[in-house]
Amino acid sequence: MAVDFQLKGQAAVITGSTSGVGQAFALTLARQGVDVVLNGLGDPAAIEADRKAMADETGVRVLYHPADMTKPAEIADLIGYAHRELGRLDILINNAGIQHVAPVDEFPDAKWDAIIAINLSAAFHATKHAVPIMKAQGRGRIVNLASVHGLVASPFKSAYAAAKHGLVGFTKACALELARTGITVNAICPGYLRTPLVEAQIADQARTRGIPEDRVIEEVILTAHPNRAFVEYDHLGGLLLYMVSDQGASTNGAALPVDGGWTAA
């Protein structure tokens, strides 16, 4: 059964959408007729090729803004650019994120600061600038890419767990504050997907724990999932569309796990 989420003509910003989940989310929205602004790091030629391919496939406007999520002024400029160029802003997906795995007593200060900036503070800065636009429109949808680590923790991930728990708290506070404005704010909390972020983490964990990478996958990564399987992009896309559609109007302040049962334990 094909569901029409009636998103055609809306406009979205997806932070960190040059790779992984953010890129998949941008494509999911573009295929529903949503104009999108991509953002993220990477080789400019590869980003432009991906941008053009998405625009050609979907027929919507696909723009790119290079804001660095550690820089509040650039985040403000990203939101302003989207509003100016697309004439509206209906959907904000705070997705950009990085990971670093290390014991807390050896955790590099610069990595801590970067994880808090990109995974947590960037969502605040983007939300702060998007909300006045959404309030003026009388409707908006903000989705924060948290993690199962916004609900539970794992060893060696102090910064990531702190940032993602913070992001879930931020989601709830904003949801309550904006509950009568037509804007909803929710978090998606995935378990492991095999994105570049997780591939790097498998290597980090192997180093930190002193075991080979295939043992990290079997003994660290997939043991967390009771179903012993990675989460796939397709397991997230339908939830995203529901959250940003009118059908999602009563889902507000939620932090929904998509984790193969991890947080049921």
Ligand code: NAD
């Ligand atoms: P990824 O590494 O594939 O993509 C991360 C994106 O963020 C890239 O586009 C990258 O360029 C961008 N980014 C990083 N630093 C940036 C900066 N300073 N400024 C702008 N953009 C920046 O990772 P992913 O796995 O797709 O992760 C996306 C989100 O999903 C993250 O918030 C991550 O924490 C979350 N998440 C991922 C998993 C997983 O298993 N992969 C699980 C739970 C949550």
